[in-house]
Amino acid sequence: MKNLLCIIGFHSWKGCTCIHCPATRDTGHDWDGCKCIHCPVTRDSEHDWVGCKCNRCSKTRTTDNPQDHNWDGCVCIKCYSRRNQDHDWNGCLCRRCSARRDQDHDWEDVTPAFGYVDSTDFQTAYEAASRPREYRCSQCGETKQTPGYEPWRYE
Numbered sequence: 001m002k003n004l005l006c007i008i009g010f011h012s013w014k015g016c017t018c019i020h021c022p023a024t025r026d027t028g029h030d031w032d033g034c035k036c037i038h039c040p041v042t043r044d045s046e047h048d049w050v051g052c053k054c055n056r057c058s059k060t061r062t063t064d065n066p067q068d069h070n071w072d073g074c075v076c077i078k079c080y081s082r083r084n085q086d087h088d089w090n091g092c093l094c095r096r097c098s099a100r101r102d103q104d105h106d107w108e109d110v111t112p113a114f115g116y117v118d119s120t121d122f123q124t125a126y127e128a129a130s131r132p133r134e135y136r137c138s139q140c141g142e143t144k145q146t147p148g149y150e151p152w153r154y155e
């Protein structure tokens with residue numbers, strides 16, 4: 001049976017918990033590091049840091065020391081921090097993070113169609129063949145243009 005005083009709001013506080021019911025209050029905690037030993041409350045001090053993560057609560061910290069993280073490739077498996085090395089490259093994109101690099105693009109020719117070219121019309125056929133071409137990477141969206149074909153340069 002519930003204590004009548006508790007029901008009307010007069011708990012018998014011992015630290016942060018009531019001795020008669022499961023009620024807790026946010027004062028009088030009994031801290032063991034960052035955690036109260038009587039209730040689920042944690043505080044943001046005296047964490048038990050093991051590398052980048054607290055051993056007692058789920059708090060993670062930013063640390064400039066790469067040794068503090070548990071790297072699996074470019075991502076820390078504890079706090080999901082990222083580093084710019086050991087990426088798992090799939091073409092120009094990393095499979096694990098949003099990193100991209102300027103190599104191994106998957107270029108697609110997206111040059112706008114020139115339209116019908118009558119091969120006897122030398123001038124138009126030449127223009128179609130020599131115009132700059134546009135390429136777009138299907139993975140990262142990077143675009144590039146190749147210069148037009150200018151045969152007179154090589155004569």
Ligand SMILES: [Zn+2]
Pocket residue numbers: 003006010011012018019020021022023
């Ligand atoms: Zn109570």
Ligand SMILES: [Zn+2]
Pocket residue numbers: 016017028029030036037038039040041
């Ligand atoms: Zn407490």
Ligand SMILES: [Zn+2]
Pocket residue numbers: 034035042046047048054055056057058059
């Ligand atoms: Zn902690």
Ligand SMILES: [Zn+2]
Pocket residue numbers: 052053068069070076077078079080081
């Ligand atoms: Zn980490």
Ligand SMILES: [Zn+2]
Pocket residue numbers: 074075086087088094095096097098099
């Ligand atoms: Zn990566």
Ligand SMILES: [Zn+2]
Pocket residue numbers: 092093104105106137138139140141142
């Ligand atoms: Zn790309």
